[in-house]
Amino acid sequence: MSTIIELPARQIKPAVVRVAAYARVSTASDRQLHSYAAQVSHYQQMISSRAGWVFAGIYTDHGITGTSTAAREGFQRMMAAARAGDIDLILTKSISRFARNTVDLLEYVRELKILGVAVLFERENIDTSTMDGEILLTLLASFAQAESESNSQAVKWAVRKKYEExxxxxxxxxxxxxxxxxxxxxxxxxxxxxxxxxxxxxxxxxxxxxxxxxxxxxxxxxxxxxxxxxxxxxxxxxxxxxxxxxxxxxxxxxxxxxxxxxxxxxxxxxxxxxxxxxxxxxxxxxxxxxLKRRKRAGHLTLAPSVGSSALTHRVICTVCGRRYHRKTKHRTNWSYKFWWCETATRGNGNPCKAKQIKEPQLHQTVLETLGLELWDDEKILSLIDHIEISPSLKIRVVLTTGDTMTRTLAGGK
CATH class of the missing domain: 3.90.1750.20 (Putative Large Serine Recombinase; Chain B, Domain 2)
Incomplete structure (x- = not known):
């Protein structure tokens, strides 16, 4: 007679998925802040109620535009956690919450895919772990960016209208x-x-x-x-x-x-x-x-200090009228001096379109203009009142005699 032995089914534990969420609102209005709190609460409940999902954090930004990811600290911390291998899946409300710049969006999504991290966009029902998901994502991201540009034009129109009124x-x-x-x-x-x-x-x-x-x-x-x-x-x-x-x-x-x-x-x-x-x-x-008087006289009353040069306070931007600053750029085993418009050195962009000028180039141009062979601070001080530099690297040397000499920066284009 046959013997039948029943083997109980082996309990297979579901794979653990470390799930994080990203939430963002673009303004600090009461309505938007309510939406922000609702997003956070929603993801906390969603992750904790799903079997096999382990909470890996909620990363948030509020009052920050989605057109660029560079200024979003919460977003950048989430990317750092993903690169460290701490996240398997990211939940977010929609493409526009994640990013409205198509280039940024695809760059980060593809990086996450290489890291083995999927992104689930709830509103569009897109899962980036599938090929269809990436194709659809590309199309929808383009629409999101177009919407952002349209909204930007509307805001600009509203601002102009206020000024006109x-x-x-x-x-x-x-x-x-x-x-x-x-x-x-x-x-x-x-x-x-x-x-x-x-x-x-x-x-x-x-x-x-x-x-x-x-x-x-x-x-x-x-x-x-x-x-x-x-x-x-x-x-x-x-x-x-x-x-x-x-x-x-x-x-x-x-x-x-x-x-x-x-x-x-x-x-x-x-x-x-x-x-x-x-x-x-x-x-x-x-x-x-x-202000104008001190600007004109400042370079005459301020002699170079120890460690500075004869050109200190004497190199002027033709766009904003501010002086060029002498800066040092450090590399692993070496460094070099360069000059750059004060406006650009403030860290708020470069509205003057001023270029960084390496000091040897500037010295060579000045020497060629003055017909000198060697650099001598005292000699330069006695000859030059100031130097004006344009974004196209045209240099106008104003001498102490009042004469002017124009030249293109040595090695410039």
Missing amino acids: GYAHSITALGYQTVGREIRIVPDEAELVRRLFHGYLAGISPEKIAQQFRDEGLTPTSRGLVVNPNRARTVLDNPIYIGTIIGQKYIMPTVGGTACLNQGEEPMYVIEEHHEPIIDRATFDAVQAE
Whole structure:
């Protein structure tokens, strides 16, 4: 007689999937913040209720645009975790929440795929682990980017319309706050502005005055603003303090790009007597005259210090009028000196389109212009008043005699 033995089924544990989620809203409005909280709560419940899924974190950004991933700290932390092998699957609400730039989107999705990490877009029901998913993703991402560009044009139109009607848009300045369509004075900050203007006319640098504010405990202000000594000088030439608004002084040519100086590409709007001034026009005009005087005389009164050169304070950008700064670029086993417009060195883009100029190139051009063979700081100081450099690397050397000589930078194109 046959013997039958029943073998119990082996319990197979489901594979553990480490699941993370990414949530983002683009503004800090109450409605958007509610959406942000709802996304976070949704993913927490979704991951914890699914068998085989292990919570691997929720990465978030709020009040940040989706047109570029560079400024999104939460997104970048999520990518770092994926590269470290801590994530298997990423959940996100939609393509537009993840990125609206097609190039960025596909670059990150493909990198994640190589790392073995899938992305699930809920609204579009796309799983990037499948080939069909990537094809559909490419198409939808293009639509998302087109939508972003369309929205950008709509926002630009709305901003221009405000300026045409005589209203300011999104004003952020020491001494003022925007309430609806009104710009109102913030009393404690207005007093700091007055001290900057009157102190400058009294011969005190704005950087030193700003440091005095810190020493006296006047900053942060009632609104929490910090008066940075490195930025205090920008207050002095801002016409907002005499009640004037200049609309579209800076523009952003591409969606998610860098703001640059409007040099005629778009209309500008000058709105006078727009709001209550903090500084009277006579004081403002006196400061502008003093700024120009010091700008002209500054390179004559400031001799090179130890470690600087004969060109310190004497190389000027033809676009913004600021001086070129001498910088050092370090490499693994070597370094070199170069000169770059002060505006570009501030870390807010390069609106002047100024190029970095290696010091040997600049020295060679100056020597050739002056007919000299060897560089001698004292000799150069005695001959040159200042040098003007354009973005196309055209150099105009102004001599102490008043004569000028023009040349293209050595090795420049």
